[in-house]
Amino acid sequence: MLVRGAAVLALLASLIAGVPAIAAPEGTADLAVTAVAGGPAIPGQPLTWTVTATNHGPAAAENVTLTQTVPVGPGETVVSAVSTVGPCTVQPPGTVACDLGELDIDATVTVTVGQSLSADRTEAPATSAIIEAATPDTGTADNTAAATATLHPVADLWLTGAVSALDPLLGGAPVISVQLTDLGPGTVPAGTRATVTLPAPVGFAAAGSSPGCTAAARVVTCTLAKPLGVGTGSAVTLSVRGTPVPAGPLPYAVAAQVPAGVTDPDADNNKATLASPVVTDADVGVTAAGPTDAVAAGTTASVTWTVTNHGPAVAAGVRTTATLPTGLHLDSSANGCTVTGQTVTCPPIPSLPVGQSAALVVTLAVDPGQAPGAVVVPVQIAVGTPHDPDDSNRTGYLPLAIVRQANLALNTSRTEGTLNAGEPVSYQLTVHNFGPGTAAGVTVTDRLPAEISAGTATVPGGTCTAAGQLHTCTLSAALPVDTSVTMTVTGTVSPSVAGDTITDTGFASSGDPDLDATDNGAASTGIVEGALTPAAHQVAADSGVHRVVARLTWWIWAGVGTVLVGMVLLAVALRHNARIRVDR
Structure with missing residues (x-):
């Protein structure tokens, strides 16, 4: 009887182990970085470095940081540093640190760094960059990059x-x-x-x-x-x-x-x-x-x-x-x-x-x-x-x-007056150039909140791309002084986030130094209004059904296990009593 009881307990253990567990998979990303010079290095002239960061997936990369090292000679400085998603900090003499935030799958962020070259420079300038993230990286061989500019004395x-x-x-x-x-x-x-x-x-x-x-x-x-x-x-x-x-x-x-x-x-x-x-x-x-x-x-x-x-x-x-x-x-x-x-x-x-x-x-x-x-x-x-x-x-x-220096400023607003659960929404990001110089290579990025499914992005006189929640629009021509251009991003608010506060963020940059980068970023925050839509109710109902089924399954297995254990104990007790009567 004891052998039978052990067999029953083993059966229970196997059944309990077979119940599926709910666990979040650990995502990984594959970050890559490249670096190039904007042209030949002419002593006495400014030099531009362009560093591009890309996430090849399969998951989004969290807390991405990019660090660029620019060795500078006597009389030289890093005059500007900006990414397409936010400003960068310059730590003298030549270290640039950029917080890129979350980098979605197939998303690309460009970092532009300006370096002044001394008139008497005799060595070819060089730079190096490294990208890191909190998300595990499947391959780090392409997480670093280096570039050298050809020296061209004039x-x-x-x-x-x-x-x-x-x-x-x-x-x-x-x-x-x-x-x-x-x-x-x-x-x-x-x-x-x-x-x-x-x-x-x-x-x-x-x-x-x-x-x-x-x-x-x-x-x-x-x-x-x-x-x-x-x-x-x-x-x-x-x-x-x-x-x-x-x-x-x-x-x-x-x-x-x-x-x-x-x-x-x-x-x-x-x-x-x-x-x-x-x-x-x-x-x-x-x-x-x-x-x-x-x-x-x-x-x-x-x-x-x-x-x-x-x-x-x-x-x-x-x-x-x-x-x-x-x-x-x-x-x-x-x-x-x-x-x-x-x-x-x-x-x-x-x-x-x-x-x-x-x-x-x-x-x-x-x-x-x-x-x-x-x-x-x-x-x-x-x-x-x-x-x-x-x-x-x-x-x-x-x-x-x-x-050439520009002064870009960004303003973000919603076309609709309110955010409604389950309904379309569009954001307008208007970038204005206050001068004194035109701004070449203007790029506007918009990061939709996770509660909004991505739609489209458009801008007059430019092209747009999307990677996850990140939308990037680049103007084909320089933005003249005292003119503006508006980028429009659309999406649909999730039907299950009524009452939540969500924020859309944007940033504007260009290939020219910006006199004041503090107004290059903007955000639009709002509270999602409206009761749960039928679709949202269905989602909630489905979620409730799943929870009920899970609980019932657990109670059923617990109940079956308790009965079986009781039956084993009862069988053992009866067997023991039978032996006592035989002995008497």
């Missing part, structure tokens, strides 16, 4: 010069001065060469010439042993001394060349023809000065052109013109300068005595859509009378560093 070398005046009767030994200026944006490495072609009968005199100058026949070559920094403050002057010659104007051809591996965007200002001035000549030159800090697109900059007469004769009828690069326009002029197309023309200077200067002040406006980077504004002069023997200083150059 420098606009500008040459000016002059030949010393000789005695009008006795002549003398001429001294040819060559000034080399780097207009940027990058530093010119060591190895810049300047050449002076001496006219017959002038020969090269090493004594009195700059170190590093050598002659081959009548061509004198001078090589800079050090890098040439950006700006007039770093300009270098080379001197080449000639052998004595009789008085008279002789032509001296001068030229300069940047080292191999450096791109010079304007080679025309690297050469000139100089001559010794005579008493009837007037050597008139022009220089340009303006802001040393970067100028924001959509703002203005004050520029001064200074015209100077180096003599030896009085100059008359000096005309000044400037050709503005695309994206710059004349805003105003204190001296009456006017503009036709992109050419600025200033009133002629009637007379300019020797040693005197005339300043022409203009205000230039930068288009809101001007691309960031360096531009050069050239200004030219022409002398009416007398003859000007030096054509190298008749053109002046002003490099301007342009940055």
Whole structure:
């Protein structure tokens, strides 16, 4: 009988073990990250890094964080960092941390980081990124990424010069001065060469010439042993001394060349023809000065052109013109300068005595859509009378560093006045650009609450994608200043959430630095109204039936087990009593 009782108990245990248990499965995600540079790395210009995070599923990833490391050199900083779902924080010198929140299956989030590059950078910039989440990851090999930008030095070398005046009767030994200026944006490495072609009968005199100058026949070559920094403050002057010659104007051809591996965007200002001035000549030159800090697109900059007469004769009828690069326009002029197309023309200077200067002040406006980077504004002069023997200083150059900054703000609202259980709902996310610059690559994301089933997302002039609750819309064209665009997201409220408070969140970003990212995010919160719909009642009823069935099943098994145990105990007791009677 005991054996039978044990068998019964084993049967009960197997039956109880067969009852299905309710357990939430542990989800896993497969996160991946990639990193690319926005283009070649030009020293002295900003560089953009784009990092893309993706979740390949099969489950949503919770509490996703992305950390990007940007090694910066001296004088460099991380100027901006933003993701398409929220702002990022920058921890100096170059660590970017982005909280991406929940990343749904097949969802993609882009992080844009701007880095300033120093003018004298000689190494290719690089970056690395890592993505992590609270959700287990099935494969971590693609959770890290690295990228390197190709270094592309660019420098606009500008040459000016002059030949010393000789005695009008006795002549003398001429001294040819060559000034080399780097207009940027990058530093010119060591190895810049300047050449002076001496006219017959002038020969090269090493004594009195700059170190590093050598002659081959009548061509004198001078090589800079050090890098040439950006700006007039770093300009270098080379001197080449000639052998004595009789008085008279002789032509001296001068030229300069940047080292191999450096791109010079304007080679025309690297050469000139100089001559010794005579008493009837007037050597008139022009220089340009303006802001040393970067100028924001959509703002203005004050520029001064200074015209100077180096003599030896009085100059008359000096005309000044400037050709503005695309994206710059004349805003105003204190001296009456006017503009036709992109050419600025200033009133002629009637007379300019020797040693005197005339300043022409203009205000230039930068288009809101001007691309960031360096531009050069050239200004030219022409002398009416007398003859000007030096054509190298008749053109002046002003490099301007342009940055483009926008100020996006987002507002979120519901089209319907109320949230009703079981009914459609639509959210409108309006992004406005307050400027001063246009915003390129504008992206608006919307994360629907879990209580709303996803529908569609649309935006005028752009494309939209959806991954789970996350909707992403990107504009095809830049968003002009003082204009808005509205993204519409639709869905259906769950019929079983009447009385719940739900929140829809959105965020706006662009590829340009944002002056104030605190208003880039917005949320719409509401309480779901309405009683349970028939469908919701059915859901609740089905849920109740399941609970009742589960409880009845448990009680049935408990009851059956109790009866069987009782029967076993009764059988044992009867067997025991029977043995006692037999023994008696």
